[in-house]
Amino acid sequence: MRRKKKRLILRFFILFIFLCLTGVCIRFIFFPDEDAKIRKTINMAVSEIENRDISNFIRHFTLDYRDGFGNTYGTLYIFLRNNINMCRYIDIDISQMEIEREKSEATVKFFARAVIGISNGEIYKEAGRFVLKMRKEDFKWRIFRLDEMEYEFD
Amino acid sequence: MRVFPGNWKIAVIRTAAVILIIVLIRVFSLQWFRTFGMSMEPTIKDGSIVFVNKLAYKFRPVQRGDIVVFRTSDRPYVYFVKRVIGLPGEKVEFRDGKLFINGKEVREPYIKELGNWNVKPFIVKDGHLFVCGDNRQTFWEEHLHPQVSMKNITGKVIGYR
Numbered sequence: 151m152r153r154k155k156k157r158l159i160l161r162f163f164i165l166f167i168f169l170c171l172t173g174v175c176i177r178f179i180f181f182p183d184e185d186a187k188i189r190k191t192i193n194m195a196v197s198e199i200e201n202r203d204i205s206n207f208i209r210h211f212t213l214d215y216r217d218g219f220g221n222t223y224g225t226l227y228i229f230l231r232n233n234i235n236m237c238r239y240i241d242i243d244i245s246q247m248e249i250e251r252e253k254s255e256a257t258v259k260f261f262a263r264a265v266i267g268i269s270n271g272e273i274y275k276e277a278g279r280f281v282l283k284m285r286k287e288d289f290k291w292r293i294f295r296l297d298e299m300e301y302e303f304d
Numbered sequence: 305m306r307v308f309p310g311n312w313k314i315a316v317i318r319t320a321a322v323i324l325i326i327v328l329i330r331v332f333s334l335q336w337f338r339t340f341g342m343s344m345e346p347t348i349k350d351g352s353i354v355f356v357n358k359l360a361y362k363f364r365p366v367q368r369g370d371i372v373v374f375r376t377s378d379r380p381y382v383y384f385v386k387r388v389i390g391l392p393g394e395k396v397e398f399r400d401g402k403l404f405i406n407g408k409e410v411r412e413p414y415i416k417e418l419g420n421w422n423v424k425p426f427i428v429k430d431g432h433l434f435v436c437g438d439n440r441q442t443f444w445e446e447h448l449h450p451q452v453s454m455k456n457i458t459g460k461v462i463g464y465r
Contacts, residue, residue, distance in 0.1 A: 246380035261380040263340055275350070277340055279380055302377045303452040304432075 184291075185249050188256055188284060191291045196242050204230045211293050212285060218297035238267040254286040259299070333359050335458065337373060337383055343437030343447060344385055346416050347371070352464045354385055360460035366391065366433060368410070371461040374435070374452045384448070385461060387414070390434030397425040401440060414438055433457070 182190070191210055198207040208227050215223040247260040263277040283295035335356045342350050348371070356373045366372070370388045375381045389403065390396040397404040401418035404410065404425075419440035428434045432451040 248379060259380055261382055275341060277382075279376075279382060301382065301448060301450065303374065303450040303456055304377055 184251055184256070188249055188251070188258060188291050189247060191284070192244065192247070192258065192260075192282070195293075196244060199230075200240050200242060202234050202237065202240070204234055210291075212287060215294050215296075217295065236269050238269055239265075240267075241265040256284045256291065258282040258284060333357065335373075337385070339385055339464075343439050344371070344387070345439045347387075347414055347438045348385060348461075348464050354461050354464040356459040357462045358459035360462070361454075361457060366454075366457070366460075368405075369414075372433070372435065373458040373461060374456045375458055377453065377456055383458065384435075386435035386437055388433050389436045390428040390451075392428055392430050392432060394428050394434075395425050396423075396428060396434050398423040398444075415440055417441060419444075431455075 178186070195207055195210045198204075198210075204227070207230070208223070211223055211226065213223050215221075215226065217226070221229065241264065243263045244260050245262075247258060250257045259279065259281050261277070261279050264275070266274045266276075268274065279299040279301070281295075281297045281299055282293055284291045285294050286292075335358055337354050337356065339348055339350060339352050339354060348354060354371075354373065366388055368388055368391060371385060372388055373383055373385050375383045390405065395406050397407075398421040401421050402409055403412055415438060417440070419442070421440060421444045423444060429451050431454050433454065434449070434451050436449055437447060
């Protein structure tokens with residue numbers, strides 16, 4: 151009798167753990183929070199530019215996009231279209247991503263390193279800290295501002 | 305030598321102790337970084353691994369010529385490797401690529417080719433170090449030449465490969 155009871159409790163306990171894990175998986179896979187969506191958008195944009203898929207890459211930007219290098223949505227698209235075929239490979243690594251979100255706007259700070267191999271054999275390496283401003287449009291997070299952060303050592 | 309002694313408890317304790325020692329060394333004493341960029345060439349090549357002694361400046365002051373790793377004061381943190389050129393309160397100047405400290409020329413044996421930097425004299429702030437890369441072939445404006453607060457110094461480079 152006692153053994154039966156023990157087994158029943160164990161079964162309930164295992165079922166409880168299984169349901170908890172399933173719940174957590176459903177929560178994160180099917181209903182990711184906004185921060186996870188932002189991270190996913192940025193990672194997708196990185197992988198698209200690495201694959202030289204400009205048409206999908208540019209969809210992550212709003213039409214009023216501006217950056218600290220003087221680009222707009224249009225000039226960014228034209229620059230990429232004219233130069234992307236010169237690249238043999240693009241390797242971008244993003245780390246230390248920090249997201250500050252307020253309703254439908256978010257500020258994302260991160261450190262990025264890029265290695266770009268050009269068709270003439272040259273290799274360009276750049277690294278820097280950047281601030282992205284993102285806004286939710288049509289249920290999707292899009293980039294409307296990009297600036298490079300100054301280094302401070304004080 | 306037996307790696308795993310018969311008594312499993314002792315084996316677990318030994319393994320835990322080794323892991324703890326490695327973690328303590330990593331956190332408090334030794335750290336390593338992979339470099340990205342050519343500002344320290346020819347001394348440290350792009351993609352090298354540098355080993356940093358984080359305790360080095362707890363027991364002795366920073367000296368000119370030391371290679372140090374320092375980081376930005378705000379997040380996201382970025383770590384840099386440079387050579388200490390100017391100490392607090394010193395007057396630093398470059399004339400035709402030659403370094404002058406307090407008006408006297410300083411030999412830099414680690415520089416293979418002098419650049420043509422001409423930089424007006426400036427004073428290194430108190431509690432700060434003036435650092436510079438060994439690669440002087442580029443324009444002065446293209447490089448970062450920060451005065452780094454002592455609190456942002458991670459440690460001294462003790463080796464690289």
